[in-house]
Amino acid sequence: MANDGWCPFATQRPITNSGNFETGRGGNKVKAVVLHIGEGPLSAFFPTFNNPARKASAHFTVGKKGEIEQYVSIRDTAYANGLRWDNGSWRNPRGILVTPAWRGLINAVNPNYYTLSIEHEGFFGEAWTEPMYLANLKLLQWLRDETGLTYARGETLIGHNDFDNIDRPNCPGPNAPFDRMLADLNGGDARRAALLAGANKLGIPLNDQSALAKFALQNNLGVPLSDEFQFQVGATPYLAQVWSQAVVYVKIGDWGNPQRT
Numbered sequence: 001m002a003n004d005g006w007c008p009f010a011t012q013r014p015i016t017n018s019g020n021f022e023t024g025r026g027g028n029k030v031k032a033v034v035l036h037i038g039e040g041p042l043s044a045f046f047p048t049f050n051n052p053a054r055k056a057s058a059h060f061t062v063g064k065k066g067e068i069e070q071y072v073s074i075r076d077t078a079y080a081n082g083l084r085w086d087n088g089s090w091r092n093p094r095g096i097l098v099t100p101a102w103r104g105l106i107n108a109v110n111p112n113y114y115t116l117s118i119e120h121e122g123f124f125g126e127a128w129t130e131p132m133y134l135a136n137l138k139l140l141q142w143l144r145d146e147t148g149l150t151y152a153r154g155e156t157l158i159g160h161n162d163f164d165n166i167d168r169p170n171c172p173g174p175n176a177p178f179d180r181m182l183a184d185l186n187g188g189d190a191r192r193a194a195l196l197a198g199a200n201k202l203g204i205p206l207n208d209q210s211a212l213a214k215f216a217l218q219n220n221l222g223v224p225l226s227d228e229f230q231f232q233v234g235a236t237p238y239l240a241q242v243w244s245q246a247v248v249y250v251k252i253g254d255w256g257n258p259q260r261t
């Protein structure tokens with residue numbers, strides 16, 4: 001990894017308070033980049049992250065004018081995506097039980113150790129400025145080069161809400177342009193774009209990187225007619241989705257073995 005984990009085109013503002021981040025990643029590999037909205041101005045981030053009373057930090061903030069600030073090396077652990085394992089469940093920093101949507105979580109290991117965090121200036125109800133979008137994109141490209149990640153929505157490119165559905169349901173919120181990012185990061189794919197647009201037309205927020213959707217796409221099962229839903233056979237929980245040619249389903253946790261009706 002080049003540059004000791006410091007981005008060459010970011011403004012480097014290293015946190016000097018050692019209680020707000022951790023050196024190294026406890027031996028873990030980066031599994032995902034997590035996007036946040038800061039609910040405040042760019043000027044507020046560094047003072048917050050350098051305040052020993054806050055025990056908070058992110059690796060980066062992207063500003064509305066396209067500024068990029070970095071506070072923690074990507075080799076080190078920032079404190080933006082924390083969850084606490086408690087006897088088989090996850091709790092958020094307030095100690096409240098959460099049900100994370102992200103399937104990359106490692107039981108009992110705080111996700112801060114295997115994620116990177118990008119904060120964004122502004123409020124969740126605001127549209128992203130074009131300079132902020134482009135700076136964020138450039139940063140994601142650099143992070144991909146540094147980590148070897150392949151970006152997929154819900155897997156390796158996620159939101160804070162994918163960890164904490166209770167206190168952070170709108171971080172980064174509906175204005176974070178994930179679909180555009182993925183299209184720009186992964187190259188234009190007309191078939192994929194048509195599918196996403198078609199699903200959107202039906203009111204279905206399709207995650208085409210989920211296990212079920214990937215399986216349906218590989219097997220040419222048409223278009224999704226429902227969101228993902230759960231059902232049970234005896235005590236065994238399944239996740240399913242209705243596609244126009246079949247219902248696809250998978251035993252929860254056995255993500256590599258989807259089936260079709």
Ligand SMILES: [Zn+2]
Nearest residue numbers: 036037160171
């Ligand atoms: Zn957040």
